Amino acid sequence: MTTSELSAIKYLFDAELLDEMRQEGRIANFSPGEEIMDIGQQVTRFPIILSGSLKVMTENEKGQEMLLYFLESGDTCAMTMQCCFGNKKSSIRVVSETDTEILFVPVQKMEEWLLKYSSWRSFVFDNYQARLDEMLHAVDQLAFDNLEERLYKYLKDKAMVNRNPKIEITHHQAATDLNTSRVVVSRLMKKLEKQNLIAQERGTVKILEFEG
DNA sequence: TCATTAACACGGG
DNA sequence: CCCGTGTTAATGA
Numbered sequence: 001m002t003t004s005e006l007s008a009i010k011y012l013f014d015a016e017l018l019d020e021m022r023q024e025g026r027i028a029n030f031s032p033g034e035e036i037m038d039i040g041q042q043v044t045r046f047p048i049i050l051s052g053s054l055k056v057m058t059e060n061e062k063g064q065e066m067l068l069y070f071l072e073s074g075d076t077c078a079m080t081m082q083c084c085f086g087n088k089k090s091s092i093r094v095v096s097e098t099d100t101e102i103l104f105v106p107v108q109k110m111e112e113w114l115l116k117y118s119s120w121r122s123f124v125f126d127n128y129q130a131r132l133d134e135m136l137h138a139v140d141q142l143a144f145d146n147l148e149e150r151l152y153k154y155l156k157d158k159a160m161v162n163r164n165p166k167i168e169i170t171h172h173q174a175a176t177d178l179n180t181s182r183v184v185v186s187r188l189m190k191k192l193e194k195q196n197l198i199a200q201e202r203g204t205v206k207i208l209e210f211e212g
Numbered sequence: 213t214c215a216t217t218a219a220c221a222c223g224g225g
Numbered sequence: 226c227c228c229g230t231g232t233t234a235a236t237g238a
Binding site for chain 1: 214215216217223224225
């Protein structure tokens with residue numbers, strides 16, 4: 001592994017830790033829609049995102065999927081981290097949202113690095129923090145029961161991780177991710193359109209706020 | 213009141 | 226024709 005390959009995260013860690021990552025880590029690439037990790041799977045390697053973005057989902061008892069959050073470059077998955085420390089099986093499904101490049105590190109290294117590197121401790125702590133904040137916000141939105149805001153945030157998140165104000169998505173997909181019905185999404189999309197927040201074509205939605 | 217399910221029409225590819 | 230979209234009606238929480 002060359003130095004340039006870890007350039008996306010080099011400012012996050014000590015030089016020495018980066019060296020270890022180069023030695024111990026493996027880089028893998030994924031295309032949109034590819035599954036990186038599934039529910040029930042034993043976690044043996046730990047992902048750090050170099051480029052692209054991931055979608056993290058969970059499932060309820062009935063097998064319905066539910067979107068938790070998106071992850072981007074420099075992020076890692078707090079849920080996976082949790083699984084690694086506890087040597088548990090994954091409670092989430094992770095799917096590539098865009099083309100992604102991921103650094104995988106063996107789980108044994110993680111605890112070792114906690115003792116050795118303060119930059120690793122910060123990384124782990126910050127990621128927990130960020131995810132907890134995001135989850136709290138999600139709970140807030142659910143509690144206040146405003147699907148319109150959730151939908152708009154979902155669209156904006158998707159546009160942000162794709163670095164593109166134009167999103168390729170159908171009302172059906174949005175409904176699945178938000179755990180609601182297509183009828184509602186169609187209605188709310190129309191509403192957002194009337195407020196000049198979005199523009200729609202068949203299979204695409206454009207966030208007007210993000211247009212350059 | 214607002215979401216869900218089912219059903220339907222319209223239109224583009 | 227199939228799929229995505231936009232509506233409506235009936236029902237339930």
